[in-house]
Amino acid sequence: MHDERRFNPQHHHTLVSPQRQARWDPPRFLARLGLQQGQTVLDLGCGPGFWTIPLAELVGPTGKVWALDVSQEMLDALAARNPPPQVHPLCAKLPTIDLPDDEVDLAWGAFVYHEVEPPQRLAVELRRVTKPDGRVIILEWRPDAKHDDGPPRAHRLSPRQLAGWLREAGFGKIAQTWHDVDAYLLEAS
């Protein structure tokens, strides 16, 4: 059975469509994150790897990307795209993150946070797995987006809601670092 709030894994190909590549241009978009070779990244709800593979290129062969998704179908679609060896798939259901404490320099979550229940618990797990000097960066749909693509508006999270959960979980510095008419980026450390 497919969970109503969750992206339908049978539609995985739409997540790597040429139109979406053109819209986001992941290597260019991710350049603003300042990732370094050798770092460890967690890609939350990685899907077929739209962001995972460019993240792996940024951390290089000495780095590591944990590609976490609840859907084995999504992870199979990622594997079919031949990711580099620094990508490590992890089949897990958020908010649980089956990684040790202080594991990652960056937890990156694109268009997944609004699909996770309960959201407060995810913020606590993110604080636990992120290194003391690490960061969490969340890309989400605006509830007041200009266009109608994306999840139902009732499912979307405002930057204020998201910042509240991250603050309660122990992140001291939270800022919206980018937005356009449809989406925003929230960074916590």
Ligand SMILES: C[S@@+](CC[C@H](N)C(=O)[O-])C[C@H]1O[C@@H](n2cnc3c(N)ncnc32)[C@H](O)[C@@H]1O
């Ligand atoms: C809208 S897709 C976004 C995929 C990818 N981040 C991207 O932007 O291309 C959301 C992804 O999160 C995964 N997902 C949803 N709920 C999840 C959960 N509770 N735990 C782990 N993964 C989840 C879905 O299977 C799906 O692959």
